[in-house]
Amino acid sequence: MTTATAHASSPIHTASLDWPLGFRATVGAAAIKKAGRDDLALLSIGAGATAAAIFTRNLFAAAPIEVSRRHLKDSRGHASALILNSGCANAATGPRGLSNAQETVDAVSLAIGCASEAVLVNSTGVIGVQLPMERIVPEIPHMVARLANAVDGGPLEPFARAIMTTDTKPKMSSRTIACGGGRTVRVSGVAKGAGMIRPDMATMISVLATDAEVDAKTLDRILRHAADASYHRISVDGDTSTNDSVFAFASGIAGRCDEALLARAFREVACDLSRMIVCDGEGFERSLAVRVTGAATKADALKVAETVASSLLVRTAITGGDPNWGRIVAAAGRAGVDFRANDLELRVGGILIFANGEPVGADKHDVRAAFNGSHVAIEISLGATEGSVAETNSDEFLSCGLTTEYVRLNADYTT
């Protein structure tokens, strides 16, 4: 989750919350779960756009994921449109679910006039329920018709709102990159809530878009690097949904851009969205970042960071603002990573608490204050060589305190 802080000389800047050039979006209402709200979101991209995606590894991947996976493969990483819906995940819906997903993309491709394989699709909402095709299919031509009046590079917000389920706010982020000679490219993104944070609700969905010119293979690489630093470093409840997906599109309209800069902008947008996802989890009170340095390998660092950030005991202590450092140390010790226990140093909010196998006698008021902020920063050093090695073999994981509200929301809801 670490992102380079923008400084005066950086060519990457925070930008207005708009789509890049070459992207037009419209929304529609099909009363999928509830009448009167936008629950369909359509993104149209100029001809020749490249596409990449990361899909859930859950064996019960939803029907639209199966269709999108196939289309992305058949098109060799190109796409003209993305259709998303909230209110129904179209997961665990058998052959009928699969044909409904196909019928949805066929309706879009027919209305737009592009190949079926150029349309990607995903759904989010209740599991095990079929889509109301009789209301979705007729709405699609209207949405496509409205694309003609949609602003190229228009606002992200209507699209971000239409894909919300239990999210309390739309999640959006944007950066511009100065490419030299006065030319700029833009990277923008939207996302909806992480994890399966409400009964029967599935899915984190994120859409990243740029007007830079990027071939499909490079876009795929940039997306994976960005996801590794963001979506793969957060947890609300540790459950992977049937519909998790991140899409990336490049319209190419703004021309080429240095790959390293573009990758950094993608990573910054993805990290922004990931933080918004964690901080909008059900029952959210406090966020929690665990940074591990000095591990034997980078994978070890991630394993320790994720184990501590996911520990129920650590997460409940964070909620209580309780300086239970013993739980942090014990969670690190059960991560399945080999290190010398006496080498571990624990800092919370920058205060050294534990070293050489015992508490160092830090000031109790300082420690209590470090556990009591809206964000708790835990740093664990595992003692590997100082300097570059320690930095290389480090990683970070973001989570949030576990609250009674989270349990209440997830237990009391009745299907």
Add this chain to the structure above:
Amino acid sequence: MTTATAHASSPIHTASLDWPLGFRATVGAAAIKKAGRDDLALLSIGAGATAAAIFTRNLFAAAPIEVSRRHLKDSRGHASALILNSGCANAATGPRGLSNAQETVDAVSLAIGCASEAVLVNSTGVIGVQLPMERIVPEIPHMVARLANAVDGGPLEPFARAIMTTDTKPKMSSRTIACGGGRTVRVSGVAKGAGMIRPDMATMISVLATDAEVDAKTLDRILRHAADASYHRISVDGDTSTNDSVFAFASGIAGRCDEALLARAFREVACDLSRMIVCDGEGFERSLAVRVTGAATKADALKVAETVASSLLVRTAITGGDPNWGRIVAAAGRAGVDFRANDLELRVGGILIFANGEPVGADKHDVRAAFNGSHVAIEISLGATEGSVAETNSDEFLSCGLTTEYVRLNADYTT
């Protein structure tokens, strides 16, 4: 957690809650955390007794675990006494903690008159705090003196109570085995609460004892089999403590016994105690068993069972009595085990809910009732060959609903 149900012809029977022959126990009060309650427990075993133990794999194993590990190795699996205390875990206590643990066993060995390495030790309670040696050491000779008047094979309860921390009830179980010719042997056990279910509290501790004659190597094997079927198949919060341990002792007084029968009795006692641990977890409302059959390997079956039983979303649904079968299927699908999604069959309380990749349309009232009992039995078949293979490649995991009370207790407690 599956145990053979005792039937009329079984030679194994539930027995009175007493120690086997060759075991005497006393308790003492050293005001370790709170004055006026028994917080020391001493078990004395006749000469020549064999011993085995399983200790936490946490890298921050507590000081007494280090001492017990060494003693058990030096004595080659023999022991004369076990001293336990509640109120302080003597974990994360550095060199002073280690010398305190050693001083405790030395005091016991001196008072009893046995080798120091014949004494095992463990502690449970607050992490990062030193033991009050000035109150513990003087109490030990009194406890040893009282051993003379303690009944050989006396009641388990005082010992079981002295090791309680946040447990609401003492945990005890006993079996007798008819060995033929009117001869019987006994297997008894006590335990204290699982996981780190209250802030800064560490530890599941269990002590199993038999008067059968068993060499140290066989006892170790029997203990490991019993633990695999019980303590290693339960979870309250997924956190492994710094002090987790299971001890087994055999006094040998009642003579030899068929190893398979003895192993079964150990397993039954261990399973009893494990169930008691889960059902006495902080904020306990409902228990949850996940049985997986028809996996490609037994390890796969365990992985799926543990993933489902540990899922926060499944556990909150169980608390709410909510028939959220989608969460169960999604958790199975992210377990990291390869199986064909269409082969999965889900039954809850014996009712088939999901098969061939979609819900089968089970009666909603029946399904709701299955989710609403005090114990929810989830069965997942992964479709491997019927019969013996399906049974062999199966496993079971026991957990409990995650409740707001669990979070409240773990968040609100202040150190």
